[in-house]
Every structure is written in C-alpha cells, then in structure tokens.
Amino acid sequence: MKVFINGEIKEITGEVSLTELLENFSLPRERVAVELNKEVVRKKDWETIRVKDADKIEIVHFVGGG
C-alpha cells in the first residue's frame, strides 16, 4: 500500500503500526509528534494504530526558529 509521509509517497508492505513505521524509516521517537489524517495521535496510541492505504502522516520535530 501507499501512504503519504511528510508529503512523500512511500510504499509500505504488510500491516504496520505507527511505532513500526517510525522504526522502518529510522525516525526518532523522542520529542516528535505524529499526525494521522490531520489528527494528532497520542504517543501511547502509536503501538495500536495501524497504517492504512492512502493515509496522510505528518511527523514533526523542532528546529531553530523565531
């Protein structure tokens, strides 16, 4: 299936949770936040929520700013 992660189309094989998705892309798990189809997903729910085809996922962290 195809999902959108931070605006990029990514091919995912098999059923994965948000936690596994972060692991698969070697993304940090601390001090990041995840949004699934425009709704913030609490960290405690990352394990149980499965990614579905065409999901739009935003994963953010913090950078310098004013």
Added chain:
Amino acid sequence: MTDLFKLADETFNSRLIIGTGKYRSHQEMQAAHTASGAEMVTVAVNRVPLDRATESFLDYLNPQMRILPNTAGCFDAEHAIRTARLAREALETDWIKLEVIGDKITLLPDNEQTLEAARVLVKEGFIVLPYFSDDLIMAKKLLDIGCPAVMPLAAPIGSGLGVCNPANLKIMREQLPDATIIVDAGVGVPSDAAIAMELGADAILMNTAIAEAKDSAQMATAMKLAVQAGRLAYLSGRMPKRLYASASSPIEGAIK
C-alpha cells in the same frame, strides 16, 4: 529593584525572549542565549526529514529555559491549530506562539486567521501568545478571547527596521494599561529594543537581530542591557518633549 515579568502563570526575571533560528552554529547560539539572560526561547515545528538521521535540536538548548514553540510557516488558522496541537504533544507544553502569516514577501500576520486560530486554541487550553499587526482593536479582541498577552510587531520579521509605528505602540499601552504587551519581530539594534520598552512594552521577542550580528553573543548582551535600560526609563517616567529650550542652569544671576 525587583521588577519581575509576569506572563500567564509564570514569572520571569528577564524581559527578553529570543529565538533559536539563523545561528551559524549551535555553539554560537548557546553563547548568545547565555549572554542574553533570556529565560524563554522560541522554536519552530517542522517535518522530520526522511532521508537522513537527525539529532534533537532541543538538546542544544539550556534545560533551564522555557521552550516556546511557534506556528511559523502557517498561512491559515487550520494549519496553525494543527501545528500547535503537534507542538503540545511533542513538548508537553500548552504554551504556543501563534503566528499565522498572510504573505510570503512581507511575512505580515493575517490578523483575521490569527484571531480565528486563537479562539480555537484558547478553548483547547492553550496559553496563546499571538503575533499580530500593531493594531489596538485587534489587541483588544485577542485579549477578550483569553490570550494572556499580545505580541504586536515592531516591523516585519527579520527586517531590523525597528519600531516603525511608535504611536501605535504608545496608544496600545495607554489604552490597555493592564495588558501584557510583548513586542515581537522587527528589532534591529539595541536602541530599537530600548525604544519599544520606553514606550511601555512589557517584553521583547527577537531572533535575527542577535543571530545575524557578526558577534551574536556580544549583541545579545547589548540587547539585554537595552531592554533593561528601556524598562527602567519607562518606569522612571520620561520628561516631556518641548519645542523650545528649558535652561538647566539659572539665567538670572549670570554676570553681566
């Protein structure tokens, strides 16, 4: 003299809030942060890059400092609200610098969208610190809906033009004597910061003026002193401006 800066449910010694963007290195940013005496710094929320490993930018910030995430880069209320929610989830803070930009060239705020986003975020329990155009009526609306402070711009973000409309700031101070007013954006040099404070701003938020200085740590010190000087001057009450001279030495009694 104890002159603490109260903001929402927090108390600060410093009236200077600074950014974390545009520094040439993390080390330079840390030196500037220390020199500034600031107790709160802003950070931006951004997509994690998928193609490379990243380190946590937050590790470079003094853990004593309060981190104020912003909604920079958002051009409408919806994106700003989503960004604020993400920031809260990642940082476990209700504080947000609300910034809804209306135009890429000027980066001037979209006041209408800012108000709309502020209304939603306040209802969700956020401590909303809104960046907006220096307009009294807009300030009143933002305070009415529950923002604990308002953050009018001095000039466009990163312009360094200083307080472009001192009359607006003075009117805002006089008409909203109890409001917390933080001048956000546009300061270029310490005299700009001092002017804003002399006009009655409670604090100043700046980034570029320090980060783009050749010696950012030294400029941070200069800004700290300017904010303190301007604040003291405001509390002292300035002399009236006069069109004509007023002699400091007695005219009568001079030898003839």
